[in-house]
Amino acid sequence: MPLRLAAKDAGLAAFIALVLAIPLIGFTTGESGGRIVVTTRFQWVAIAVVAVFAGRLAWSLIPWRAQRRQSLRVVSHYKLDLRLLGWLGLGIAILWPFLPFASNYLIFLATTVLIYIMLGWGLNVVVGLAGLLNLGYAAFYAVGAYTLALAGQYWGLGFWEALPLCGVMAAIVGILLALPVLPLRGDYLAIVTLGFGEIIRIILINWQSFTGGPNGVNDLPIPTFFGMPFSARAPGGGKTFAQFFGLHFSPAANATQRMIFIYFSILALALLTNLLIMRLRRLPVGRAWEALREDEIASRALGINPVRVKLSAFAIGAMLAGFAGAFFGAHQSFVSPESFNFQESATVIAIVVLGGMGSQLGVVLAAIILVTLPEFGREFAQFRMLLFGASMVAIMVWRPRGLLSLRTPSIRLPASPRETAAP
Amino acid sequence: MSYFLQQLINGLTLGAIYGLIAIGYTMVYGIVGMINFAHGEIYMIGAFVSLITYFVLGVAGVTWVPLALALVLLSAMGFTAVYGFAVERVAYRPLRSSFRLAPLISAIGMSIFLQNYVQLVQGAQVKSMPPVINGGFQLLESNGFVVQLSYLQLMIMTATVALMAGFSIMIAATPLGRAQRACEQDMTMAALLGIDVDRTISTTFVIGAILAAVAGMMVTLYYGVIDFFIGFLAGMKAFTAAVLGGIGSLPGAMLGGLLIGLIEAFWSGYFNAAYKDVAVFGILVLVLIFRPSGLLGRPEVEKV
Numbered sequence: 001m002p003l004r005l006a007a008k009d010a011g012l013a014a015f016i017a018l019v020l021a022i023p024l025i026g027f028t029t030g031e032s033g034g035r036i037v038v039t040t041r042f043q044w045v046a047i048a049v050v051a052v053f054a055g056r057l058a059w060s061l062i063p064w065r066a067q068r069r070q071s072l073r074v075v076s077h078y079k080l081d082l083r084l085l086g087w088l089g090l091g092i093a094i095l096w097p098f099l100p101f102a103s104n105y106l107i108f109l110a111t112t113v114l115i116y117i118m119l120g121w122g123l124n125v126v127v128g129l130a131g132l133l134n135l136g137y138a139a140f141y142a143v144g145a146y147t148l149a150l151a152g153q154y155w156g157l158g159f160w161e162a163l164p165l166c167g168v169m170a171a172i173v174g175i176l177l178a179l180p181v182l183p184l185r186g187d188y189l190a191i192v193t194l195g196f197g198e199i200i201r202i203i204l205i206n207w208q209s210f211t212g213g214p215n216g217v218n219d220l221p222i223p224t225f226f227g228m229p230f231s232a233r234a235p236g237g238g239k240t241f242a243q244f245f246g247l248h249f250s251p252a253a254n255a256t257q258r259m260i261f262i263y264f265s266i267l268a269l270a271l272l273t274n275l276l277i278m279r280l281r282r283l284p285v286g287r288a289w290e291a292l293r294e295d296e297i298a299s300r301a302l303g304i305n306p307v308r309v310k311l312s313a314f315a316i317g318a319m320l321a322g323f324a325g326a327f328f329g330a331h332q333s334f335v336s337p338e339s340f341n342f343q344e345s346a347t348v349i350a351i352v353v354l355g356g357m358g359s360q361l362g363v364v365l366a367a368i369i370l371v372t373l374p375e376f377g378r379e380f381a382q383f384r385m386l387l388f389g390a391s392m393v394a395i396m397v398w399r400p401r402g403l404l405s406l407r408t409p410s411i412r413l414p415a416s417p418r419e420t421a422a423p
Numbered sequence: 424m425s426y427f428l429q430q431l432i433n434g435l436t437l438g439a440i441y442g443l444i445a446i447g448y449t450m451v452y453g454i455v456g457m458i459n460f461a462h463g464e465i466y467m468i469g470a471f472v473s474l475i476t477y478f479v480l481g482v483a484g485v486t487w488v489p490l491a492l493a494l495v496l497l498s499a500m501g502f503t504a505v506y507g508f509a510v511e512r513v514a515y516r517p518l519r520s521s522f523r524l525a526p527l528i529s530a531i532g533m534s535i536f537l538q539n540y541v542q543l544v545q546g547a548q549v550k551s552m553p554p555v556i557n558g559g560f561q562l563l564e565s566n567g568f569v570v571q572l573s574y575l576q577l578m579i580m581t582a583t584v585a586l587m588a589g590f591s592i593m594i595a596a597t598p599l600g601r602a603q604r605a606c607e608q609d610m611t612m613a614a615l616l617g618i619d620v621d622r623t624i625s626t627t628f629v630i631g632a633i634l635a636a637v638a639g640m641m642v643t644l645y646y647g648v649i650d651f652f653i654g655f656l657a658g659m660k661a662f663t664a665a666v667l668g669g670i671g672s673l674p675g676a677m678l679g680g681l682l683i684g685l686i687e688a689f690w691s692g693y694f695n696a697a698y699k700d701v702a703v704f705g706i707l708v709l710v711l712i713f714r715p716s717g718l719l720g721r722p723e724v725e726k727v
Contacts, residue, residue, distance in 0.1 A: 127524070206695075386539040
């Protein structure tokens with residue numbers, strides 16, 4: 001773009017920024033001594049306007065588009081490397097707790113990442129494969145976590161006994177919610193799930209006698225190692241984890257062992273989930289999901305029952321969220337309604353979208369980025385969500401198909417004999 | 424009876440506000456086919472601009488209430504309109520030809536951004552404003568319970584009716600309204616017939632933002648307290664109102680808004696106020712099951 005045009009364009013953008021900034025950045029009200037005072041901050045307005053002008057000018061002058069086309073071509077070549085990357089990631093994940101720099105904090109963080117990977121994969125089935133938008137995914141996550149908490153509290157169930165129940169409960173709730181709205185247009189599902197996410201939170205907060213209200217539930221069941229608890233003494237004369245392996249018991253070491261065990265449990269469950277999804281995609285039901293996403297009318301003409309197929313995707317997504325919720329509960333050993341607000345749902349959607357919808361490895365990368373980035377920027381905590389929102393917009397505008405936009409076809413027809421015979 | 428009447432008045436006032444916001448959703452949905460998730464945030468910005476303008480006017484010495492309110496209204500409408508324009512330009516226009524979920528996700532991002540932007544520049548604490556318009560009519564009294572229609576409630580309802588009337592005329596009888604209806608039916612064909620589609624969509628966003636700004640100002644006057652988070656729930660309810668009335672239909676949006684307001688008021692009045700949002704969404708689900716196209720919406724015919 002010629003400089004003159006670019007400058008004019010940037011000037012226009014700067015003018016709009018000025019109008020936007022004057023009321024909200026330029027003035028603020030505060031209270032001082034019982035009276036309301038208005039403070040002005042025109043220097044901030046000036047900074048914002050100059051930043052927009054410079055940014056817009058640079059944006060128009062740098063030839064982005066030529067570069068972009070090249071990078072696209074590179075992307076299409078590293079298909080093999082992606083698979084390698086997956087195995088490499090798995091290797092690192094297995095070795096992670098034993099690496100020399102591993103600390104309790106890093107294991108805790110890695111467990112959180114794995115929980116988000118589980119959530120991302122679960123939502124990926126719903127959004128990425130079946131093309132249904134679920135804006136209340138955190139609600140199913142909450143159902144899982146609270147099922148664990150309440151089953152432990154009222155029925156005395158242990159973690160492993162409650163775990164299947166968590167998945168089943170979340171799936172049942174998902175089916176009950178989605179069944180009435182699935183025959184309708186997709187946007188209705190979005191708004192109903194969004195409303196449902198809020199409803200679950202409101203119920204959890206207000207039904208104090210059952211859920212503990214805003215205070216949440218403490219002391220969730222902790223997974224046992226094949227019946228051997230991570231504690232100083234086993235109830236009922238059994239062995240504890242430390243006794244069985246002849247380890248010296250100390251509270252600190254015990255906490256670390258427990259964390260590593262939870263980490264490996266969720267890693268195993270995540271791998272199982274991955275396997276399940278990869279298999280499902282090749283099955284008729286998985287192909288029906290993608291067919292429905294691409295063209296509902298054509299799929300119906302081919303005899304696919306859209307409601308049943310969509311429902312299966314929705315229920316599987318909800319079930320995976322339920323499992324992830326159970327692990328979240330065990331991991332934190334505490335649940336409260338505030339862990340399951342809309343921002344949580346938005347984060348999981350961002351992971352799926354950023355990762356490139358339908359890409360398993362993309363979800364992993366996106367989960368690592370989105371969970372660890374805020375940890376680095378603790379001092380910028382107040383800018384964190386601001387940047388999060390802005391980057392969601394930016395990614396949609398520049399790379400609407402996500403980081404790993406390349407998606408291998410779920411199924412490939414064998415090459416015809418003639419083609420294979422050719423030299 | 425008098426208690427019922429009072430809840431009816433409160434519900435209608437609340438419903439008028441939801442209806443104004445719902446129009447923004449339904450218009451954008453009708454034309455672009457996307458849920459403008461950031462619309463609730465636009466309404467919240469309208470409320471903030473109103474409050475700030477009011478105090479700035481106070482410092483500047485404008486104390487005659489009618490003049491101050493008129494200026495607040497103009498300022499809220501003007502500045503919020505620019506926000507609506509900018510949001511469309513930055514987050515939605517580049518995605519017009521993208522796949523279906525892209526604009527929605529971008530809208531969610533925009534909503535998170537705007538919320539945190541306001542929190543950052545205006546602070547997280549609740550901002551309050553002294554009541555500007557006091558008093559009202561006492562309609563009837565029974566068993567010591569006075570049914571009151573405050574001047575403010577009357578003003579909110581009158582303003583909403585006036586805006587709705589003006590707006591319906593605009594859609595029905597001006598070139599802009601015709602262009603909007605044309606884009607709603609078939610964007611490509613409208614473009615071929617010489618309608619500037621981009622500009623029509625921009626105008627739609629600006630009009631939606633103006634109506635949301637009016638709603639924001641009314642809420643600021645009515646409740647007297649606002650914070651950066653009010654847009655989320657209000658936006659969600661307004662969208663519910665739009666769906667309830669039949670998305671894409673303007674009278675439907677207003678009707679849906681009124682119904683949501685009434686449900687909320689009566690539920691809090693007679694049952695448990697903590698579950699009023701649950702009641703609203705419960706009704707939404709019921710309506711969707713039995714009348715999928717909403718109360719006033721036309722059933723959609725899908726073509727290949």
